[in-house]
Amino acid sequence: MGREAGSRREAIRLEAARWVVQLDAPACLAADRAAFEAWRDQGPEYEVAFEREAAAWERLDRLRALSPRAETPDADLLAPAHKRSPFRKMDGLDAKGWARAAAVVGALGMVAAGVISATASTAYATAIGERRVIVLSDNSRIELNTNSKVLVRYRKGAREIRLVRGEALFAASPDARPFIVTAAGTQLETSDAAQIAVRVKGDVAAVTVRSGAVDVDLKDSDRESRQPAGVAAVYTPAGGRVQRVSTAEIDRSLAWRQGGIALNGQTLAQAVAEFNRYNRQRISVDEASVSGLRLAGYFQSTEPGSFVAAVTSAFPVRATRDAEGAIHLTARD
Structure with missing residues (x-):
């Protein structure tokens, strides 16, 4: 059973690597992108696999400093991004060519993972109608609501999470590193135990502080504020609107957890x-x-x-x- 699951994960990873190459190729058509969306919609493991392979590919230029014992990767793959398009020479690849390109992405991605694990983001996502709980390495928790996605990046100086879409409840554990959530241009930060519910819709972030307190920093603005527990706020590019809410109102807004x-x-x-x-x-x-x-x-x-x-x-x-x-x-x- 475990072997079958491992084979399935590997197959999804290779498919994800192929999509990374194909989507950025100049010859990529609208039909290809539609096929990719259908592939990704099969489940969150497909989206997560794609995000990981795409992140690895974007950072491959960091591998130029390495001197592998075995075969050296193609120099064009490792050239600085500003000097070349990584997909320019991939027009017209046949099936075997795509497979080889995907294999390169996958193989180099595994090497890159060992080099950049301290800074690379990890993606977590849910499909429509799905909920998911993620426990992070510091025991902080993320509860994802339907059709939601976060990117998590832990480094020495900070714990950074970006809510790409949807809705989540973040339960931050106390730590010397600040716990930072970014959503629709709004940045929320705490170093204490806090529970923050955040929902993104376009360029609007709806934030509810369930417990603890958070510092709020709006993008492209020098305005900052500190919001305590029992506050619900809506932040837009034009500013924020804050109001006190009851515990019952907060519980109703979080009914999705059940x-x-x-x-x-x-x-x-x-x-x-x-x-x-x-x-x-x-x-x-x-x-x-x-x-x-x-x-x-x-x-x-x-x-x-x-x-x-x-x-x-x-x-x-x-x-x-x-x-x-x-x-x-x-x-x-």
């Missing part, structure tokens, strides 16, 4: 948008007359059918399904 969605006065349109984060089966509100209905209740995030049944029984709302299975909500006659 696989739930807790509604407390949200509109039907807002509730539908929330359910669509967790499910491939889409729901849409097709009439403005019902989009503003206010809802309250607790629902399982991956059971949109139960949510729709509750809405249609409590309100004058009708649900229909189209040929693709999407649910459309309209006013009932």
Whole structure:
């Protein structure tokens, strides 16, 4: 069983290395990128494998100082990035050529890992409807919500995490090194035990301090602030909006940790948008007359059918399904 799992991981790693080469090749087409997205959407292990291979490839120029005992890699692969495009000579590769290129990325990536492990980022991701808990080397924890991704980089002077997309709860352990979370141009920093919930949507970061306190630094600004526990804030390029929130409100916003969605006065349109984060089966509100209905209740995030049944029984709302299975909500006659 372990051998089969190892073989599968190796196969995914090699596929990821091939995609690293193919996506940056000048001959890469839109269809190739669409095929890559379909490959990556198979699961978080595919995305993580791709991020690792891409990071290794980007740092291969650091290997120029090495003197391998065996075969020396092609000098063009190790040339400084500003002097060449690493994929310029790969146009028109046949299947064997792509395989050889992927093998080079994979092999050099393993060598690079031993050299740059102190500075390289590690990616963690979740698929739609998935949740994941990551325990870091210092016992800090990251809880990832649906369709989310973080890049973690631990070094001597700092613990750095970037929330690339989605939502996460960060539980920082006390350490001499600051625990830094970057999301949509907003930087959060603490050196104490703290729990920080962060959600990214475009260039907006929504931050809730569950415990402890964090220092907030906005990108391209000299404004800094310190936010204590019980504060919820929304940060945009134009600034931040901060308010006090109750423990009950914080718990409702974190219902996703138990696989739930807790509604407390949200509109039907807002509730539908929330359910669509967790499910491939889409729901849409097709009439403005019902989009503003206010809802309250607790629902399982991956059971949109139960949510729709509750809405249609409590309100004058009708649900229909189209040929693709999407649910459309309209006013009932």
